[in-house]
Amino acid sequence: MKEETITLTVNGRDVKDRKIVGKKGQTVLEVCRDNGIYIPTLCHHPQMPPYGGCRLCIVQIDNMRGMPPACTTPAVDGMVVNTHTESVVRVRKTVLELLLAYGDHNCLLCDSNGDCELQNLVYEHQIEHIRFKTDFVPKPKDDSSPMIVRDHNKCVLCGRCVRACLNLQMNGAIDIAERGSNAYIATFNNTSLMDSVCVNCGQCVEVCPVGALTEKKAKGLGRAWEMEKVRTTCPYCGVGCQMWLHVKDGRITRISAVEEAQPNEGRLCVKGRFGYDFIYSEERLKTPLIRENGSFREASWDEALDLVAARFKEIIAKHGPDSVAGVSSSRSINEDSYQMQKLFRAGFGTNNIDNCART
Amino acid sequence: MTNSFAEFSRAKMILAIGTNMTEAHPVAASFVKNATANGAQLIVVDPRRSGLADFATLHVPIRVGSDIAFLNGVMNVLITENLYDREYVETCCTGFEALRAKVLEYPPERSAEICGIEADTIREVARQLAAVKPAMLAYTLGITEHICGMNNVLSCANLQMLLGNVGLECGGVNPLRGQNNVQGACDMGALPNVFPGYQAVADPKARSKFQSAWNCGSLPDKPGIMMPQMLEGLLNGSIKAFYVFGENLANTEPDIHHVEKCLSSAEFLVCQDIFPTETTRFAHVILPAAAWSENDGTFTNSERRVNRVRTVSEPPGISKPNWWIFKQIAARFGQNWSSDSARELWDSEISQLAPSLAGVRYERLEGDGLQWPVPSETHPGTPLMHKDGKFTCGLGQLIPVDWIPPAEVPDEEYPFVLSTGRRLFHYHTRTQTGRALGLNELLGEETADMSPIDGAALGIQNGEMVRVKSRRGEVTVKANLTDRVPPGLIWMAFHFREGCANWLTNPAFDPVTQTAEYKACAVAVEKLPQA
Numbered sequence: 001m002k003e004e005t006i007t008l009t010v011n012g013r014d015v016k017d018r019k020i021v022g023k024k025g026q027t028v029l030e031v032c033r034d035n036g037i038y039i040p041t042l043c044h045h046p047q048m049p050p051y052g053g054c055r056l057c058i059v060q061i062d063n064m065r066g067m068p069p070a071c072t073t074p075a076v077d078g079m080v081v082n083t084h085t086e087s088v089v090r091v092r093k094t095v096l097e098l099l100l101a102y103g104d105h106n107c108l109l110c111d112s113n114g115d116c117e118l119q120n121l122v123y124e125h126q127i128e129h130i131r132f133k134t135d136f137v138p139k140p141k142d143d144s145s146p147m148i149v150r151d152h153n154k155c156v157l158c159g160r161c162v163r164a165c166l167n168l169q170m171n172g173a174i175d176i177a178e179r180g181s182n183a184y185i186a187t188f189n190n191t192s193l194m195d196s197v198c199v200n201c202g203q204c205v206e207v208c209p210v211g212a213l214t215e216k217k218a219k220g221l222g223r224a225w226e227m228e229k230v231r232t233t234c235p236y237c238g239v240g241c242q243m244w245l246h247v248k249d250g251r252i253t254r255i256s257a258v259e260e261a262q263p264n265e266g267r268l269c270v271k272g273r274f275g276y277d278f279i280y281s282e283e284r285l286k287t288p289l290i291r292e293n294g295s296f297r298e299a300s301w302d303e304a305l306d307l308v309a310a311r312f313k314e315i316i317a318k319h320g321p322d323s324v325a326g327v328s329s330s331r332s333i334n335e336d337s338y339q340m341q342k343l344f345r346a347g348f349g350t351n352n353i354d355n356c357a358r359t
Numbered sequence: 360m361t362n363s364f365a366e367f368s369r370a371k372m373i374l375a376i377g378t379n380m381t382e383a384h385p386v387a388a389s390f391v392k393n394a395t396a397n398g399a400q401l402i403v404v405d406p407r408r409s410g411l412a413d414f415a416t417l418h419v420p421i422r423v424g425s426d427i428a429f430l431n432g433v434m435n436v437l438i439t440e441n442l443y444d445r446e447y448v449e450t451c452c453t454g455f456e457a458l459r460a461k462v463l464e465y466p467p468e469r470s471a472e473i474c475g476i477e478a479d480t481i482r483e484v485a486r487q488l489a490a491v492k493p494a495m496l497a498y499t500l501g502i503t504e505h506i507c508g509m510n511n512v513l514s515c516a517n518l519q520m521l522l523g524n525v526g527l528e529c530g531g532v533n534p535l536r537g538q539n540n541v542q543g544a545c546d547m548g549a550l551p552n553v554f555p556g557y558q559a560v561a562d563p564k565a566r567s568k569f570q571s572a573w574n575c576g577s578l579p580d581k582p583g584i585m586m587p588q589m590l591e592g593l594l595n596g597s598i599k600a601f602y603v604f605g606e607n608l609a610n611t612e613p614d615i616h617h618v619e620k621c622l623s624s625a626e627f628l629v630c631q632d633i634f635p636t637e638t639t640r641f642a643h644v645i646l647p648a649a650a651w652s653e654n655d656g657t658f659t660n661s662e663r664r665v666n667r668v669r670t671v672s673e674p675p676g677i678s679k680p681n682w683w684i685f686k687q688i689a690a691r692f693g694q695n696w697s698s699d700s701a702r703e704l705w706d707s708e709i710s711q712l713a714p715s716l717a718g719v720r721y722e723r724l725e726g727d728g729l730q731w732p733v734p735s736e737t738h739p740g741t742p743l744m745h746k747d748g749k750f751t752c753g754l755g756q757l758i759p760v761d762w763i764p765p766a767e768v769p770d771e772e773y774p775f776v777l778s779t780g781r782r783l784f785h786y787h788t789r790t791q792t793g794r795a796l797g798l799n800e801l802l803g804e805e806t807a808d809m810s811p812i813d814g815a816a817l818g819i820q821n822g823e824m825v826r827v828k829s830r831r832g833e834v835t836v837k838a839n840l841t842d843r844v845p846p847g848l849i850w851m852a853f854h855f856r857e858g859c860a861n862w863l864t865n866p867a868f869d870p871v872t873q874t875a876e877y878k879a880c881a882v883a884v885e886k887l888p889q890a
Contacts, residue, residue, distance in 0.1 A: 167396070235651040237537065238535055242666065245652065252652060271784070278650075281794040285633060307644055311600060311643070319599050323597065329544070336685070341555070343688055350583055352584050352589065354551055354586045
């Protein structure tokens with residue numbers, strides 16, 4: 001099917017003839033983003049269906065009543081859109097004030113400080129005080145899961161976690177319970193996360209724009225602005241998910257998915273996201289070991305490698321090269337397997353090299 | 360995989376056979392689930408009602424080890440009801456007459472009896488598959504871990520060729536590889552019969568190419584032996600020295616008692632690993648290696664995508680990258696290997712020697728990597744194999760296969776079938792996941808998963824300790840009564856040393872692939888006196 005293009009006028013009041021080209025079927029938000037026009041959002045996430053919950057992306061459109069949200073409004077040819085009129089900005093500020101009023105948004109006490117979309121929006125809109133008094137009653141944190149901490153008091157009810165669980169990972173462990181100012185994110189029967197059907201994939205943490213969902217293992221290991229992000233490939237199953245290692249002082253503090261990357265398109269599972277810290281186990285082998293009188297003693301590389309080479313040479317000399325065999329690791333990098341088979345073929349003179357390929 | 364993960368969520372029909380994707384490949388499973396939300400049909404063929412079956416339009420609980428009977432039955436219907444893709448078969452495939460003759464021996468009624476399902480279910484599956492084109496087939500170790508594993512795979516390929524689904528987007532035959540780099544280890548020639556890039560060691564031209572590239576003496580022309588034969592060799596004395604790199608054979612191989620006897624028979628055993636394991640206990644020398652995030656390198660995933668792995672920290676103590684260790688041993692065998700980094704190994708050796716990887720260079724791997732074959736540096740990679748039914752080998756070969764029962768079937772003494780696999784929260788023998796904080800809290804011990812019907816018959820309550828026994832060993836584990844497991848079946852994993860399914864599994868192997876029959880052996884279950 002041929003893509004039909006549409007032309008919009010965005011913020012044309014100030015910039016004459018600012019024609020914006022989009023594709024039929026896109027929303028106003030998508031057209032604007034594709035053309036580099038900024039509209040603030042909170043509940044919107046590019047990987048999930050539009051939601052229209054936070055009302056921050058409201059715009060004014062000629063010949064349309066009120067202020068429709070850009071994220072759920074289909075873009076139509078000839079549309080005249082204004083994204084930052086005085087009244088639109090005033091409503092956005094009020095929305096942000098209401099969000100701040102209803103919750104415990106204290107950045108000093110929050111793990112997402114510096115990595116928080118609410119914090120950024122409040123700064124951007126220069127909110128200086130909150131005019132509203134509410135009857136907000138704090139809820140207890142749910143830290144039943146070894147991986148995920150849920151703090152309802154920092155939640156802005158954007159519903160991203162619910163959609164990530166339902167639409168991306170399709171586990172459906174959480175939903176929005178109750179209505180209006182009583183609404184909160186709940187598991188089925190309002191159990192703790194640990195007692196729910198949650199599989200701890202952490203996709204909800206990945207998409208949470210604020211500090212309502214955080215990683216237990218990352219606590220205290222560093223602030224968002226201190227992290228270096230290193231892209232790598234997951235060490236577990238054969239899907240080969242692409243991930244960011246968030247590294248501080250050479251230590252992985254947490255892992256997130258590379259959005260839009262193949263093959264995982266911004267998703268990870270519980271092992272990939274949370275199964276990294278074996279690297280730092282005190283039980284790691286740190287030096288070569290040689291068996292002596294029934295136990296192992298530490299050895300230098302030269303001693304250990306000399307011994308391995310001498311024993312292999314001796315056995316090959318006595319019994320022929322096919323009396324030695326080796327198994328390579330299907331966990332380790334390609335280059336390691338290449339070297340091992342080369343050692344067996346070119347060094348030892350045998351093809352007795354295998355890996356656990358078929359199991 | 361002939362196809363790519365990106366196609367999963369766009370597929371219109373998926374046949375998932377012998378794959379517990381929601382636990383073993385959760386991210387891939389999420390795309391299959393997305394496909395169903397987009398309106399795709401999903402047929403799950405599995406003795407257990409697996410997590411994926413919850414999303415299926417049809418779950419077909421065939422008996423353990425009856426895959427070929429099932430697939431032959433489906434193909435029987437496709438041919439007798441003239442539902443197969445005649446044009447595709449005539450133009451793209453060879454061997455149809457022989458396949459036809461074979462599957463005609465499997466009318467739905469016969470197959471149904473072997474599989475323990477209704478004959479009409481087989482008809483239904485065939486008709487549904489034929490009604491939607493393309494249909495994608497995905498499988499995992501439920502297909503390969505049988506004494507007829509290779510024939511199971513051939514049978515899957517036969518079905519997809521008969522339906523004209525190979526070489527189409529959202530179609531194909533897609534084995535999900537169990538480990539991060541099992542594809543890569545094979546591509547690199549860590550196999551007894553081929554050099555890197557699947558070039559046969561028996562081919563004199565390949566040998567002379569590698570001999571001159573490696574600047575070594577003549578290379579051995581006789582294919583080597585596979586892992587189970589190596590273990591047997593340790594026992595019968597034909598293998599004296601054994602080098603185990605990053606594998607915990609003492610827990611992963613079937614019949615642990617036997618495997619440990621083999622390992623302890625080694626005259627000289629070298630283990631190269633990142634942790635002490637059950638296997639390193641038998642070593643004479645243990646070499647400490649750099650782990651995942653301490654290496655620069657590449658992994659190759661199930662869809663043949665070569666992707667980068669990057670270093671964030673130094674390995675602990677004086678441990679070293681694996682490639683460095685092999686290089687030092689080679690030097691002691693008089694070989695001076697020049698490559699001194701993973702990147703150099705790839706760019707100046709691997710890509711020069713393996714034609715299917717010729718166009719892959721580290722500088723091209725910065726984004727989403729490349730899917731082989733990548734024959735040249737300007738080639739964009741190959742997300743879809745055998746495009747439009749033009750098979751890399753010429754014509755697609757339809758190869759008739761017969762069903763055989765598992766090597767060990769239930770009897771009076773051992774009345775249950777034991778089938779094994781992986782669980783969500785752990786990976787293999789837990790050398791890694793067992794040391795990642797929190798995962799043991801999510802799953803702390805092994806269980807014997809069994810039907811509540813069998814539980815009731817044996818007087819076993821959920822959570823009670825039971826003894827599971829086979830001809831090779833026994834374990835004591837908690838019973839986990841779940842209606843996801845059909846009566847007559849016990850299901851266990853191999854993550855925990857205590858209660859590891861491999862104390863019980865049967866070291867019977869596919870004669871060609873030497874893959875063990877982890878998916879089927881006979882066991883007895885008894886209730887233990889409760890504490």
